[in-house]
Amino acid sequence: MPDTGSGGGLGLPAPPPASASGAASASASASAEYYASVERPYSVSLGKVSATADERLDLRALPKSPPLDDDYPAAFATLDLDELAADVDAVLTTSQDWWPADFGHYGPLVLRMVWHCAGTYRVADGRGGAAAGLQRFAPVDSWPDNRNLDKARRLLWPVKRKYGRRVSWADLMVFAGNRALETMGFRTFGYAGGRVDVLEPDDVYWGPEQAWLADERHRGVRELDEPLAAEQLGLIYVNPEGPNTVPDQYASARDIRATFRRMGMNDEETVALIAGGHTFGKTHGVADPQRHLGPEPAAARLEDQGLGWRNTHRTGAGPDTITSGLDGTWTPTPTSWDNTYLEALFGYEWDVALSPAGLWQWVPRGGAGAGTVPDAHDPAKRHAPTFLTTDLALRYDPGYAPIARRFLEHPDQLADAFARAWFKLTHLDLGPRERYLGPLVPAETLPWQDPVPASPARARLDLGALKSRILGSGLSRTQLIAAAWASASTYRNSDGRGGSNGGRLRFEPQRSWAVNDPASLAQVLDVLTGLPGISVADAIVLGGCAALEQAAGIPVPFTPGRGDATEEDTDPEWFAPLEPIADGFRNYRGPRARRPSEHLLVDRASLLTLTAAEMTVLVGGLRVLGVVHDGSTGVLTATPGVLTNDFFVNLLGTAWAARTPETFEGGGWTASRVDLVFGADARLRAIAEYYAADDGAGPFVRDFVRAWDKVMNLGVLNLGR
Template sequence: MMDGNDIPAGKCPVMHGSATALGSTVTGWWPEQLNFDILHQHDTKSNPMGPDFSYRKALETLDVEALKADMHALLTDSQDWWPADWGHYGGLMIRLAWHAAGTYRLQDGRGGGGTGDQRFAPLNSWPDNVSLDKGRRLLWPIKKKYGNALSWADLFILAGNIAYESMGLKTFGFGFGRVDTWEPQKDVYWGSEDDFLKPSDERYGDVTDASTMEKPLAAVQMGLIYVNPEGVNGKPDPALSAQHVRETFARMAMDDVETAALTAGGHTVGKCHGNGDAGALGPKPEGADLHEQGFGWHNPNWSGKASDAVSSGIEGAWTTEPTKFDMGYFKLLFGYEWELKKSPAGAWQWEPIDIKEEDKPVDASDPTKRNNPIMTDADMAMKVDPIYNEICQKFMADPEYFRDTFARAWFKLTHRDMGPKANYFGPDVPEEDLIWQDPIPAGATDYDIDAVKTKIAESGLSISDMVTTAWDSARTYRGSDMRGGANGARIRFAPQKDWEGNEPERLARVLGVLEPIAAESGASLADVIVLAGNVGVEQAAKAAGHDVTVPFTPGRGDATEEMTDGPSFEYLEPIHDGFRNWLKEDYAEKPEALMLDRCQLMGLTAPEMTVLAGGMRVIGTNHGDTKHGVFTDREGALTNDFFVNLTDMGNKWVPTGNGGYEVQDRKTGETKWTATRIDAVFGSSSILRAYSELYAQDDNEAKFVADFVTAWTKVMDADRFDVTPIGS
């Protein structure tokens, strides 16, 4: 009897490579082809929970106190299976949580610990995540016990929180509510390198200028969370490391005080592992043999546990008592001079000169031994950089200030990608509203909606004015970190009111009409902006012969400027909008690829993208009122003319240069329309053309209008976490 390894060569019973990564190489035949996978990821077919499962409801059954008790016990009770440093898994669990949350970047809101994505490649096999596979397996009995009432994403972060509490830190709080994904995040760009830990130069214009790091990246090398602990490109230089630490943490939405607190607080506990030959480690989890059962980095020379482990390659603890949250980090860093040395694994690390024996930490495995503490190049940056040094001096002078600052920064690190506080659940959610949570007060719901719609309709605003303003207000939403959107009406504040993409003059004029209506009716301006868009859509549909009512849920609130962190909103500025046929400037990425990226952030599918683009064109919402792609003689009416004329075989497309086209009558050569690449792609891409043909059919104009209204409502309501929190 043959097993799976005995199938004769050339007799493979399935198409060769079809079920492995090699099977995807067929897409390489047409490298310019749009990849719609990012719009169709996390389909219900990959989710085993079924459409009726609500994580929010499941959380209501969770015994939080019992869970926390089990977590506390786990930190010291599981020693027979995987011995921990000093008999305590705190350092491992903090690193697990940190590295789950630490992939977040402010530029596009992607990454972070909100999905449990660390279970999957590439994150589960990043060099920076060595041995976190063990941490996840240690948590399995708890996940198994609490089942559907506890997501992996919540468990990873909770493990770090409980670890800090067990080591003496009063944490700022914790919010459940992170919903697991069931496949890797295909939309996250981690860099262009074809291998891990390639020199940083590949993602910098000038590696000596940290600000030149490629956007939206927030780590110095492929496979690292932040910076290289040995120094930039593995070359120790604390001053240069300080620059890179500052840039990477800023791209994670952290200021200098938060960065210094996180560095010190993160290295107050636990240790680095580099006692052995890093080159001897086995394959990463995704490349390991089947019998490894998802484990990676097998250590053939040592036990791979506690002092006999290799992960970062650096070896040692930062403090004298690595299982206590204390001020030991500052005592050693600033109390001694430090010199460069090599770890047993050959990594650069800093060790103290003439340290007292009692200040040395006890060996992680053998309590009869003491070893030198260590500092990474990033730690030395806290001492060398004058700004970080001054912050650390303040921490040393006021330990309670340090503890509070770190606790708040840790909470921000681990909750930054959860969006507004409406998405938080549980007894430990802090009452305080934090500005980075983009707080929004509750809005009124008891006003006369029909009366407001009547006032809007009689205001003299055009369909284009109403639809465009509502769209511009809502399109900032990104599902990556649940920021932006129409709720809060922050479009009236800087920086949004001045963005080129929002046509400031038109925006000010439209808001000048809508604000009095909101004030007179008792409705929020946020609601009135969306209602105006709905009125515009209804009028456009009626002009096309369709009576529709666009669904509307009141209750949006109006944020104040004091509630608005203006600088952080700069990252939400649109630099393109395929729906309004606008590109701020030419970019290396093609406009159609930019549009796909934006649609993924907005949570739109390819059919929704198609129907919205076609509808927005004929309504007349192009930026600057250009006529590119307005394939209709009935502009302002919600018809399917865009698709009818796009697929008309009597037309031919003639490039005019710089991404422009003329759509000419095939017989006469007369130019009927002008267009951009964004318009052209709906007829060029075989997938998008299939959708376009569907909406161009004679029997599908009503379907087109209905689908447009549904997709429009989805965009307008994407940020209504006050109505439907994530996971509901």
């Protein structure tokens, strides 16, 4: 969403930026001199932004900080949402001198803040989104697409300060977005809390580029590399001018569709979000941002206290605000919900034009629409509407246009579609519905929430009899363990999707994924489906645990309580992104994999919440158990199917030679890049040596079983109750 508003606050206002005071010319001049004389280089590496070494504090030497509040649901339960709404509404409608509100209302600014926070979500790995409030931290807080959203968060600080641990920043931001819509006349679909405050961001791969707005992520005809969703580094979605600033509405539609689909939205949801969001606010580009804006928050001066993009243009705020460099207002009623966005989109013919900052945008042909749009700060001024290339895409793309015209003719359908799409956008990464908190949670269960019926109440299970029946079925240990791993290892801590609950392994698309060895999996499912007194989801895990118990020679814990999802609630297209492009735990690398296999292993381990030691022991154990995609690579043991430390002993005791970029040979064994990294990386080698020692076999088996049990239970709430 392009920039749609500027500044407000409740209680004590935030410290104003130096250039946003009333007498700004002197400070603007001083600021210009300062930025002209001091170079502030930064680099982007795996999405991390760094200023000069003497000014950018590096906390990586310290242990990661866990959430400070270990019982957030209890704290949230004491929150009076009506009182919170009144306080947020006061912020939205009380303009602050240090950052004056466009049209006297901060609703559009806060709406953009929440949209840009939630819009980082991507279906490929579940990362991004509103739940962690990543927009508070680098690099997301410093993306060019997020210019001046630091002001929106600062305006909400008095509210956050008042309520403290009763509402997390992420919950407050989403709530404020809903209140922004409500105060502008729109009825929202609902709201759920449950996003716990984090104190530092997770490491997220945002792209290979080393500079803002660079684009090295496309192959072929603008095919995005996975798991990326945004079209350029530093954008939430797409370039509003058009692909690489070319004002082509058809090419823009192609980028919009690719990006929004990778963020979980279909065509109707996409049109609803753009049309609904651009009903409000304006863009800001009265002057060139490259000339007048200072460093982003991650590179700002200490005395700026986290506020970036110091503006040296005149007063630096209000009518002089600079954000994207685009400049204009969409509708005659920019703080009211109505259908005027679509009326303007289809009511005028449009010509491309340049904003005052020199960026491509669109204006009505022949001077039409003059005087129909209000000025954001001067009631005596009126303007013509201004649209973006991304807006024109909704009118001309053959897929989007019929939807947009239907919404034009049926405003009630737009209102319903936008309400549902906004709820989805802001709740998509919150996790299972059971995690939703508060009295405003909608009663309706939605398909994208991956519903799983509760495990039915059953008499006490005869686990011994069930294990005997499974183990006597003729299935191998490897088959049973592989099926359990295939089910549970789909879990993603990023958005709570996947995992063993639901037993969706028996449905498409999972049962046909190449990584799951569909022929072997079908044999397992034939045996485990319909066992008496137990859900199929539980039976899949129980079968793996029973086989592992035989292979390990020690008890393996199992806790029942998983429910069985229905095939009707398992849309193949929606679940397709859970398919791993690579799974180093099973020595699988699919045709879509681009990054090195060992990097993708760490990425998957991170989604499974595994430590380096847990990742290491699981790889070593799955190898000797024969759970590998091709049946042989990395199985460094003479006794496959028995849980031993042979993988580490033979890995570290063999001289290896490369045969291909992905495969290595030595001592009669074949291994992969993932296998060899446990001997090549010093940190992983230290763990491998611990397990490869003569007294390492016992700890290895014990630790493998513990890590296995952790993965089997990931994402299953109230297990065993």
